[in-house]
Amino acid sequence: MTNRNLKEEVTLTPNGFLFDHTTGLTYTLNYTSVFIFKKIVEQVEANKIIKELVQMFDIDEIKARQDFEEFFEIAKTYGIL
Amino acid sequence: MNLNIAITGLNATDNPAPGIPVARCLREANWKGKIIGLAYDAFDTGIYDKEILDEVYLIPYPNEGEIAILDRLKQISHKTKIDIFIPTLDSELFNANRIANELKNFGIHTFLPSEEQIKMRSKSLLSEFCMKHNIPVPKTQIVNDIRQLQNAVAQLKLPIVVKGVFYEAYVCHSLEEAIIYFGKINIKWGLPIIVQEFLNGEEYDVACVGDGFGNLVGKVPMRKLRLTDKGKAWAGITIYDKVLDQISEHIISALKWRGPCELEFLKEQKSGKYVLIEINPRFPSWIYLSAGVNVNLPFANVKLAVGEKIKKMSSAKAGFTFVRHAIDLVCPMNYIESLTIKGELIFKK
Incomplete structure (x- = not known):
């Protein structure tokens, strides 16, 4: 999903505070974004993340996919992924 | 280390000089020798901080020439031994270079870029140098x-x-x-x-110390978070980016830089590439951050000045922030009197 070495280049605190080591920029992630971002760092596949979102947040797959794609696009735009 | 260090550039107003942060870095290294402030004016702000400086002496302005500063340093040395002289202002470097050998004969060490290196990174020649060495420049x-x-x-x-x-x-x-x-x-x-x-982008700075043989001994990369109206860093955060590291190494190697410097880059918004804007031939005023992230560059520079061989320092940890903040120092009349009348102020004997 990304060419970046997220384990080394990014720090995410349990509170959702994200620091990008390479740019010095910081971001605030909501609970769902933290969940998705952690899974991406663990290199979990997109479809599996979506299934886990369904279980974790008790939502349907369409909504889970929307949330995942929205986060992914925003994170790409900001250069986090 | 039990050496006496004399440092210039002690005025810290809205465009702060690097002298006091350099002195603070040395204090962080549990300095046992004296830290001597060299000031141009009785109202250079940093000279009244007795927690940082042991003694303060007024010195002639750089435009009075190298002989004037040499004579004054010799005069001060008769009162209090100076082992190392650290000029921290651009305007002092040519004079300091010209008297470096004579100072050494007098037992005062320096670790500075050569006159040629200083000229090579000057704003009027930097572009030419960068083109020659394939370094992106506006x-x-x-x-x-x-x-x-x-x-x-x-x-x-x-x-x-x-x-x-x-x-x-x-x-x-x-x-x-x-x-x-x-x-x-x-x-x-x-x-x-x-x-x-004009290039649009974010500013990144790297404080460096080179060994004079092309090796980058230590570096602290930082992204400016807040600027004063003069464009000076007021807050910043350490970063780690391999690309920035490689460019910094390349520049120091190409220049065979000796001593401290600050590399100023712009990360162009459109291309995401680093472009070198300036090389300042001295420590930046935010150098205290280096002590805060255990890459104490002024201390490394002092070691090099006395001929110690030092290993390449580890990378600064990303995510450490500095925020500059002003405080008022209150001092009795006799401080100013001593500086005005005698040209010196002794806090600790």
């Missing part, structure tokens, strides 16, 4: 009159950045604006004036 023109300025504006396209050869830079959106700043900078800093293409 398109630059050196101008000496209004006609050349008009040509530069036509070639570089607006907006442009008009810079003084020593200090000051202004973004200009019209030729008229560029002419105004050309005149303003010329009066203050003289010719030539540097005209550069």
Whole structure:
């Protein structure tokens, strides 16, 4: 999903505070974004993340996919992924 | 270390000099020798901080020439031994270089870039140096009159950045604006004036110490978070980016830089590439951050000055922030009296 070495280049605190080591920029992630971002760092596949979102947040797959794609696009735009 | 260090650049107003942060770095290294402040004026702000400095002496301004500063340093040395002299202002470096050998004979060590290195990184020659060594740099023109300025504006396209050869830079959106700043900078800093293409992006700085053989001994990369109205860093955060590291290593290697410097980069928004804007031939005023992240560059510079061989320092940890903050120092009348009448102020014997 990304060419970046997220384990080394990014720090995410349990509170959702994200620091990008390479740019010095910081971001605030909501609970769902933290969940998705952690899974991406663990290199979990997109479809599996979506299934886990369904279980974790008790939502349907369409909504889970929307949330995942929205986060992914925003994170790409900001250069986090 | 039990050495006495004399440091200049102690005025810390809205454009703070690096002297006090350099002294603070040495204090962090549990300094056992004296830290001696060399000031130009009785109201240089940092000289009243007795927690940082042991003694303070007034010295002649750089425009009085190298002999004046040499004589004064010798005079001070008769009162209190100086082992190492650290000039921290650009304007002091040529004088310091010219007297470095004589100071060494007198037992005072320095660790500075050579006159040639300082000239090579000067704003008027930096572009040429970068082109030669394949270092990305903004398109630059050196101008000496209004006609050349008009040509530069036509070639570089607006907006442009008009810079003084020593200090000051202004973004200009019209030729008229560029002419105004050309005149303003010329009066203050003289010719030539540097005209550069304007690049949009974030500013990143790297504080470095080179060993003079092409090796980068230690570095602290930082992204500016807040700027003063003069464009000086007021808050910043350490970062780690391999690309920035590699460019920094390349620059220090190409220059065979000796001593401290600050590399100023712009990460261009459009391309995401780092472009070298300036090389300052001295520690930056935010150098205390280096002690805060255990890459104490002033301490490394002192070790190099006394001939110690030091290993390459580890990378600074990313995510450490500095925020500059002003405090008031209160001092009795006799401090100012001592500096004004005797040209010295002794806090600790």
